[in-house]
Amino acid sequence: MRKTLILLAALSASYYSMNAQKSEKDIIKNLEQKSTDYGIIAQNIWEFAEMGYQEEKSSGLLQQTLQDAGFTIKKGVAGIPTAFIAEYGSGSPVIAIMGEFDALPGLSQKAVGEKESAGAVAGHACGHHLFGTASTAAAISTKEWLEANKSKGTIRFYGTPAEEGGSGKVYMVREGLFNDVDIALHWHPGAQNAASAGAALANKSAKFRFHGISAHAAASPDKGRSALDGVEAMDMMINMMREHIPQEARIHYVITDGGKAPNVIPDFAEVYYYARHNRRDVVIEIFDRMVKAAEGAALGTGTTMDYEMIGGTHELLPNLTLQKVMHENLSEVGGMEYTTEEKAFADKIAKTLGQDKADLATAKNVQPYKTEAKAFGSTDVGDVSFTVPTVGFSTATWVPGTPAHSWQAVAAGGTSIGNKGMMIAAKTLTMTAIDLFKDKKLVASAKAEFLMKRGADFKYIPLLGDRAPALDYRK
Ligand SMILES: [Zn+2]
Numbered sequence: 496m497r498k499t500l501i502l503l504a505a506l507s508a509s510y511y512s513m514n515a516q517k518s519e520k521d522i523i524k525n526l527e528q529k530s531t532d533y534g535i536i537a538q539n540i541w542e543f544a545e546m547g548y549q550e551e552k553s554s555g556l557l558q559q560t561l562q563d564a565g566f567t568i569k570k571g572v573a574g575i576p577t578a579f580i581a582e583y584g585s586g587s588p589v590i591a592i593m594g595e596f597d598a599l600p601g602l603s604q605k606a607v608g609e610k611e612s613a614g615a616v617a618g619h620a621c622g623h624h625l626f627g628t629a630s631t632a633a634a635i636s637t638k639e640w641l642e643a644n645k646s647k648g649t650i651r652f653y654g655t656p657a658e659e660g661g662s663g664k665v666y667m668v669r670e671g672l673f674n675d676v677d678i679a680l681h682w683h684p685g686a687q688n689a690a691s692a693g694a695a696l697a698n699k700s701a702k703f704r705f706h707g708i709s710a711h712a713a714a715s716p717d718k719g720r721s722a723l724d725g726v727e728a729m730d731m732m733i734n735m736m737r738e739h740i741p742q743e744a745r746i747h748y749v750i751t752d753g754g755k756a757p758n759v760i761p762d763f764a765e766v767y768y769y770a771r772h773n774r775r776d777v778v779i780e781i782f783d784r785m786v787k788a789a790e791g792a793a794l795g796t797g798t799t800m801d802y803e804m805i806g807g808t809h810e811l812l813p814n815l816t817l818q819k820v821m822h823e824n825l826s827e828v829g830g831m832e833y834t835t836e837e838k839a840f841a842d843k844i845a846k847t848l849g850q851d852k853a854d855l856a857t858a859k860n861v862q863p864y865k866t867e868a869k870a871f872g873s874t875d876v877g878d879v880s881f882t883v884p885t886v887g888f889s890t891a892t893w894v895p896g897t898p899a900h901s902w903q904a905v906a907a908g909g910t911s912i913g914n915k916g917m918m919i920a921a922k923t924l925t926m927t928a929i930d931l932f933k934d935k936k937l938v939a940s941a942k943a944e945f946l947m948k949r950g951a952d953f954k955y956i957p958l959l960g961d962r963a964p965a966l967d968y969r970k
Pocket residue numbers: 621622623658683
């Protein structure tokens with residue numbers, strides 16, 4: 496932590512000497528000069544590796560950084576202790592930059608080119624330590640520009656916890672915290688630099704709990720009813736159901752409790768399910784059928800069943816007006832060059848991914864702009880994108896070819912490669928935010944596209960219903 500404290504002092508010092516500067520170029524140059532400082536913040540969060548809704552230290556560090564830079568902090572918003580909003584300025588437009596900081600269970604990894612656990616319970620396999628830090632850096636730089644130019648408008652940083660399965664942003668949207676925002680920006684760590692139109696699958700997830708009767712499994716099995724039977728019967732029916740759902744749909748599950756010992760008939764068992772599709776109405780329909788399967792499974796095995804909604808997110812509503820601006824800015828910033836040391840690390844990682852050599856061109860270049868996007872994962876940014884015009888992009892924070900949620904992603908995220916990708920993101924976000932403050936017409940046309948695409952009769956209904964934030968879903 497000592498490193499962090501020194502760095503915070505350095506950041507506020509550079510902030511106070513900033514006011515003389517005016518141009519966007521100067522702002523970006525100043526941001527570049529703080530690369531090492533922001534790298535230290537990101538690496539601290541990488542080491543904290545805190546999972547969804549448990550991100551006290553990570554959230555605290557970003558709050559402190561923003562507060563020291565002159566932002567006002569509202570913490571514990573939407574009933575989530577680690578969620579917060581940092582704000583600077585007044586009036587419109589209100590530009591929001593989102594930042595995530597949660598890690599994934601398992602996947603602890605050292606920042607080395609081979610699989611080696613760092614001994615922690617979680618790891619930053621989705622790069623959210625870089626995500627939160629780059630967005631923080633961009634919010635601070637944008638604030639410096641607003642201040643230096645005496646511009647009207649509000650810059651906000653949204654500290655959004657528990658993206659991985661916890662649907663943190665959904666509660667913030669449900670609470671109305673985005674209602675007065677004009678445009679929301681985000682980005683995501685990745686294996687390439689790209690600002691093409693994004694897509695994401697809507698999803699619903701729940702924990703199905705079966706309750707049976709315990710008894711000696713050999714001496715009095717007739718007295719027992721196995722809760723695990725309930726889970727297995729449900730799983731079997733769901734696996735049959737796969738044949739009868741749209742083929743782009745995804746269903747996955749893990750048995751989170753299957754009993755404790757073979758000679759005790761389990762009176763409790765739990766299975767954790769996800770259903771996904773690129774249209775939320777399809778997800779809702781599949782999920783309702785999953786509940787029916789669970790009810791049938793309970794009936795047939797003489798057990799009872801209840802379930803708890805855990806997460807639920809909308810698909811992503813792309814905004815091409817904003818996307819084009821983001822792509823132009825990312826192209827202007829450009830990708831990265833690897834040092835000799837980084838190349839050696841990347842080649843090691845590439846070998847574990849079945850490649851001979853790391854594809855350095857992908858890290859260096861920006862992907863051509865595309866408007867057609869295919870969705871693979873889900874994100875709670877989806878709900879934000881149905882509330883305000885939203886735009887995102889990715890940078891090559893990982894060795895090209897690296898899949899998200901892998902040890903290779905954790906490893907690269909803990910090196911200077913991750914930091915470089917993070918700074919590309921911070922600059923691109925800053926430039927886009929400044930464009931929005933400078934150009935009222937751009938904000939207006941982004942809004943017009945948003946309203947047209949969302950449809951006049953749109954009504955926001957969170958897929959996870961009215962449940963309170965699932966603060967203990969990782970426990
Ligand atoms: Zn992620």
